[in-house]
Amino acid sequence: MLQGGVALDRARLVKEAHRSIRKGSKSFSAASRLFDRETRERVWLLYAWCRACDDIADEQDHGRATGPVRLGTRLSPEDRLATIRTLTELAMAGETTGTPAFDALGQLAREVPLTDAMVEDVLAGFALDAADWRPRTQADMLRYCYHVAGAVGVMMAAVMGVAPDDDDTLDRACDLGIAFQIANIVRDLWEDDAQGRCYLPIEWLVEADIPPGEVTKPHYRAVLVPMVARACALARDYESSARVGATRLAFRQRWAVLSAANIYGGIAREVERLGAHAWDHRVSTSRGEKLSHVWSALEEARRLSDAAGDAPRPALSRRQLRALAKI
Incomplete structure (x- = not known):
């Protein structure tokens, strides 16, 4: 190197x-x-x-940001x-x-057994952003979440020793990444809007009568709140599925994954709890809250056994989301 x-x-x-x-x-x-x-x-x-x-x-x-960029150098x-x-x-x-x-x-x-397909699925997320792509439907939003975070979850699973042919566990690792990205979307609505971006589905905005580019206007907060709650409910479904996959990991890996799930899940839950005030400031977790989440994950990791049938699968799985890119 x-x-x-x-x-x-x-x-x-x-x-x-x-x-x-x-x-x-x-x-x-x-x-x-x-x-x-x-x-x-x-x-x-x-x-x-x-x-x-x-x-x-x-x-x-x-x-x-790296600082001012000279004209013509970007x-x-x-x-x-x-x-x-x-x-x-x-x-x-x-x-x-x-x-x-x-x-x-x-x-x-x-x-570790990383495949070209795993890497390509991550790169596809950067391609979507480079094309200034925006989700029109809920499935589109989940597809985006898959490429920018769920596909990284699949690579993380490979790092933790999950076999490339263990599709169900890889699916559930992907589900955790999707849950994380949905949390990012709802937390960062204001920051994304400042960059001219919105990753909530266009169809949701149309249903709520929010015009393009006006999602952060104060007078739309009342109709934005139930839309964000809808996204948070999706995140919970994917997080629940991922917790089943965590039961199949070695103890320390399970503890780490559940800690991350608690921390990021906590962000989505706090955004939902704050309602119209969720974007008064950027939602984050304090050091004390992180430690609390890690401690809770330790207790959960100790008592978990394989519970593959205990959580229903989310609406769209990794393999279904991958297929959307080919349509």
């Missing part, structure tokens, strides 16, 4: 990846500590690649997507990219 012409060994890649997750996500960094060392390091390697792809796509540094969304694809394809082919985050993916692919 090269950085400035110098080979990076696995230890250095892990160190760079750890730095990335600590800078980019306090929640995921905290949850990753619950894994055994080998899984934890692999999670960091996967995170580093995902974070780098996000940053290239949005021209940011760990989710934050790459087009299509060029940024091409950069992501080229570096990812090199990494998956076992080539050195010279970029630690992408070399981290290459290292990970040598250690």
Whole structure:
């Protein structure tokens, strides 16, 4: 692996990846500590690649603006997507990219059974954003959630040792990512609107008589609240399905996954609880709340046994959502 012409060994890649997750996500960094060392390091390697792809796509540094961009120096969304694809394809082919985050993916692919299809499903999410795509239907919204988060959940499951042919467990890992992304959508409505984006289905907005581009107008909050509650109900369905999949993991992996589910599920539940005040400030979880969620997850992880039939499957599964992309 090269950085400035110098080979990076696995230890250095892990160190760079750890730095990335600590800078980019306090929640995921905290949850990753619950894994055994080998899984934890692999999670960091996967995170580093995902974070780098996000940053290239949005021209940011760990989710934050990089400062003023000189006129004529900004790459087009299509060029940024091409950069992501080229570096990812090199990494998956076992080539050195010279970029630690992408070399981290290459290292990970040598250690766990990641498939090209898993990676392509994640890249498809960046392609949707590059095309300025917006969901028209509920199925469209869930398809978007699949590509930008559910597909990462599938890769996480592979990192935790789930076999590539264990479709039901992979489906449920995907379900957790979808639940996470729905939480992001309802929490970030105001921030997305400022960027000219809205990931709630257009059909929902039409039903509520909210004109395009006006979802955050104060006088629409009353009709926005039940729409957000509808999205949160979907998130709960996907989260419940994912908790069934967690029962099949080793204890420390189960604990980490349930901790993340509690933390992100808590965000969606808080947005729903706040109603019209959910966007007065950005909903987040304090350090104390995170610790409480981790403790609750520990108790849950200790008492869980395989309960594959205890939670119904959500309306659209991973395989159904993948099929939508081909229609």
